[in-house]
Amino acid sequence: MKIFLNKYPYPVFLLFAVLLFQSCKTDEFKFNEITLKEDWGIDIIMPLFTGKDKNGNVLEFRDFIHDWKQPIPDLPGTKTVLDYSNSPDVTIPTSLIFDSSTVIDSFHFDVQGIYKLSEITLQFTVSNSCPFPLNLQLQFFNKSNPGNLGPPILPPAFVGANFNQIPVKPSTSVFSLDLDSLQVQSINNGNRVKFNSWFDETDYINQNDTIYAHYPIDVLIVVIGKFQVK
């Protein structure tokens, strides 16, 4: 051993140093331990729902009154005629316009995979050409418990057009709604969304028993939030 040390002092020292440093090994980790930093997320703004399709069709007054897949209920009280331009007029109970109706009962919506949204603000921009303020409410179905509806997300009513001014111009309302934790949770855990809508009553209904069905109502719902990995 002594002869070996005398013969190769430098290599022996180097080997010793390597062994010594080996015990100081740092920043050692396994790949499967790596996760994404918890508070990291991308601040995004993007359209979520649109009331205008790629062919130029826009949602109209009639679309927010009733789910037309369902029969028109026979309700007591006054009746109102919906004036359709290309088809026969339809008479409905007036209260149908002002009562909440499910207009989209189950629209597929899923934040898929390992992602989630947080710190969500929903920005509603509605250009309303009809004579009544519009209420639009969203609720998300829980994907693991389909019968469980999340808390309602309801912005203030979107002001109707002023029919006292000629020509009548649509009113545009923009509301930003900061969602609470339960509402955010319902979006992240949801897989379908339900839209309910109704109109607020104005004097216009007392003065008119026929209402044009095709008043355009342009809806844009934009999501502003942080896109994160769960």
Added chain:
Amino acid sequence: MKKNHHKNQKLHLVFLFLGLLASEMGFTQITGSLFMLPNNFYSQIYNPSYMRTDKAIEFSVAGLGGFSFINQGSFKISDLITTPNGSPVIDIDNFYKNIDENNFIRQDLAVPMAFVSIPVKKGVYSFYYKENFNSVLKFKKDLIEFLVNGNIEPEYKNFNSNAIKVLTTGYREFAFGYARKLKKKLDGGIHAKLLFGAALLDADNWNYGIETSNDASIINFLSDGYGHLMLPIPIVLRSDSTIHSIDSEKAFSKYMRAYQNSGFAIDLGINYRINKKSSFSAAVRDLGAIWYSYNANYLKQNDRYGYIGFDMVSAVRWPEEAGYTDPNVLIDFLKDSIRNIWQPHVVESNFVFNLAPKTVLHYQNAFSDNLSLGITNQSSFQKNNFQNILTVSALQSWPNLSVFENMNLHGVSDISLGGGIQYEGDFFQAFFATDNLIAFYHPANNKTFSINAGICILLNHKKAVDPEKDIHKKGMKKRKKPSKGLNPKGNKKLPRIKKVSDVFTPGKGDNY
């Protein structure tokens, strides 16, 4: 006439230089210190003029042959993966703060599967079969910008990833080499290499973009880029010629049997002994190309999709009214449309892939019987730039053992300290070398490191002898019996060391 000759030579140089610039991404260097050891079988692979002069036969096979691995980047892994609470996390914000405007990361693995070197009367014949696998990703800081800043603030509403480049190649080379003494002080060598491309992905100038309108009513997704793809496994395409899936069954087996795309390249090298103490060597490697014709594809991407949100109109009116689509179908269509932005179109097309030429320049000087210093410059030429490693080495030699240390300058800014060891016994040679010893202890905190290791068997190799000891013994006349292995016949020749010095690299621990 002479003037024309010079003019032609200059033209050749210009064309050679242009050829180098036009080549693809560059790879593969070994630790510079290994060029201090001409009898090292890796240095013989990387400089064709290097050879043993002791008439020993060298051979090695997969497993023994070891490997050469390089990880090199413009950033440290610890820039991306941090341990704020003791657990490793991917930290995009920290990464963004610490990276340069232009970034790259590459890995390079070379595995000699077989190597043999056989001395003949006037030189040395050699053959090796080497598997190469390389991967390079080049990107600008812009790529990370969206992940950090998002698209809410007005100045970040529009995003462009800007010129992402990805190159992944897998190919094998079968090299036939010959090295010989050209003049008294000059050795020369050549490798003629048959190449077989086994896999390639070359995505050049790939751009991904996002444009957000002021009221966020529409987001345009953009993509643009082109490249080449060759895989040894079947690619299943959709009707629009985008990639649906890749059949990875028996992928490794198919990779190892991929010999349909062939190519050719040469390596040239010289080794000039300036005097008994110093020498200079140079090599130019990988002058050649691979012609891809089997499973060879051209990639192209130039798409744009405007996302306006999920369509409520169809959700309300379908199926009562004509002209509207089932909203679930629309959602699938929307998802596909966005997904297609990121999926290139694939068209069968032959292409040629130029290897990246590399150069090695090396100078070394022996300061004593045991100590030599050397300087090595390895360059790898790329399309728009080149990678360079400058290595200063110190070599300590004993009859069987060589130990070396090195300082490496990667590009112009990164310095690493490395070292290694080579042992050569009667029947085998084994070595280990690295250009970054610290990387073994702080791997994540180092931008670059390389490891080379291997063993080769020696046949007909005479046992080396410590010349000092031998001379001492002879001078003292304490032993009449000739040294074992040096002078078995017992004649009165001078000690072997003199002969060894004449031939310069006799496999006695490179102590010249």
